[in-house]
Amino acid sequence: MNLIDIQLTDFRNYRDLTLGFDPGVNLIVGDNAQGKTNLLDAIIYMGAGKSFRTQKSAELVRLGAEFADVSGNVFSQERKQSLRWVLFPAGRPRQLYLNGVKKKTAADIAGVLHTVLFCPEDLMVLKNGASARRRLCDQNLSQLRPNYEAALTEYNRILEQKSHILKDRYENPAVLQILPEYNTRLCQVGALIISYRARYFKALGEKAKIYHELFSGGSEQFHLEYKTVSTVTDPFASTEVLVGQLQEHLCSHERAELESALCLTGPHKDDFDITLSGMSVKSFGSQGQVRTGTISLKLAQRDLMASQTGELPVLLLDDVLSELDPGRQDFVLNQIDQGQVFITCCEPGRFTKLGKTITVRHGEICDGNVCTSL
Ligand code: ATP
Numbered sequence: 001m002n003l004i005d006i007q008l009t010d011f012r013n014y015r016d017l018t019l020g021f022d023p024g025v026n027l028i029v030g031d032n033a034q035g036k037t038n039l040l041d042a043i044i045y046m047g048a049g050k051s052f053r054t055q056k057s058a059e060l061v062r063l064g065a066e067f068a069d070v071s072g073n074v075f076s077q078e079r080k081q082s083l084r085w086v087l088f089p090a091g092r093p094r095q096l097y098l099n100g101v102k103k104k105t106a107a108d109i110a111g112v113l114h115t116v117l118f119c120p121e122d123l124m125v126l127k128n129g130a131s132a133r134r135r136l137c138d139q140n141l142s143q144l145r146p147n148y149e150a151a152l153t154e155y156n157r158i159l160e161q162k163s164h165i166l167k168d169r170y171e172n173p174a175v176l177q178i179l180p181e182y183n184t185r186l187c188q189v190g191a192l193i194i195s196y197r198a199r200y201f202k203a204l205g206e207k208a209k210i211y212h213e214l215f216s217g218g219s220e221q222f223h224l225e226y227k228t229v230s231t232v233t234d235p236f237a238s239t240e241v242l243v244g245q246l247q248e249h250l251c252s253h254e255r256a257e258l259e260s261a262l263c264l265t266g267p268h269k270d271d272f273d274i275t276l277s278g279m280s281v282k283s284f285g286s287q288g289q290v291r292t293g294t295i296s297l298k299l300a301q302r303d304l305m306a307s308q309t310g311e312l313p314v315l316l317l318d319d320v321l322s323e324l325d326p327g328r329q330d331f332v333l334n335q336i337d338q339g340q341v342f343i344t345c346c347e348p349g350r351f352t353k354l355g356k357t358i359t360v361r362h363g364e365i366c367d368g369n370v371c372t373s374l
């Protein structure tokens, strides 16, 4: 799939813009605060009805404007399709059109324009706590496997109830009678989650490894390891085996859970680790290695989505080039030759052999020294 063009009226700092895109790489260059990330935000909004920077659609309307219009033509599902969103600053519900026909919700345009985004905030994912890493993968896996999303929702629901039981037991000790029932259910759903994750991380790691090795010119060996509950000896084992092993871990932590009133054991503590030539990125990775590793993961996630839907999502790489050495910059600019890619950067003089360069200044597109709203 690819975005053919976009029309923006009063979207963030864009007053009036019509812009055509290359089906390959689109390099968006400009100084800070000119509108590069806003353009990516518009593309994401068009496909998903959600901004990646704000939950308030009012913030997307240019300050002082009466409404914002985000429209574009997409080639996907083997045909040209048009999407249009009209957003209002306060109160009034937004409007959505697919091929000129009014639609109710973003679910009505599912599959028309998928995007995968890398943004600087993602860099913290490899360095920070496990919850951000779980979120990154849960989102992707939920898109790939709706049954996984259902299992995860169920798991989190039971976990929350168990948490209440552990906390309420001082005031009402009788609630402890129902605890074993919750533990059994947690182990059953937890085993399912581990099964899905084991397969997902295997596929993700294999794809990301290929990208990372291309990225680093073969100088670093990428390895992704899924880390789950310590009694699980093989996450690919049958769910019956996994249930038993989860119960074993729960039993050995029962007292600690009661004393701390916390749910200490289960796949809600899962994590994954990436090593480069045997060194953990989390503990030892350089800035460039963390960046390269994260982008490799995003490329792998994009491939997994393509194997599910048959179409490569549009890849959006925001502020991706800084801290990369020339070889790794060359990979980003000139070697991601599948599907459509948008790359933003502040550094002038960058060039891509795989598409076109777009210069943005004050929410307008510059052609040479002249800036025009095309
Ligand atoms: P950087 O290189 O620093 O990341 P950028 O080119 O990505 O910069 P953007 O994040 O796209 O910059 O933001 C450009 C400008 O858009 C900002 O100065 C911001 O104040 C402005 N802006 C954001 N939302 C609105 C809005 N609703 N109305 C008017 N201006 C807005």
Ligand code: MG
Residues within 6 Å of the ligand: 036, 037, 038, 318, 319
């Ligand atoms: Mg930006």
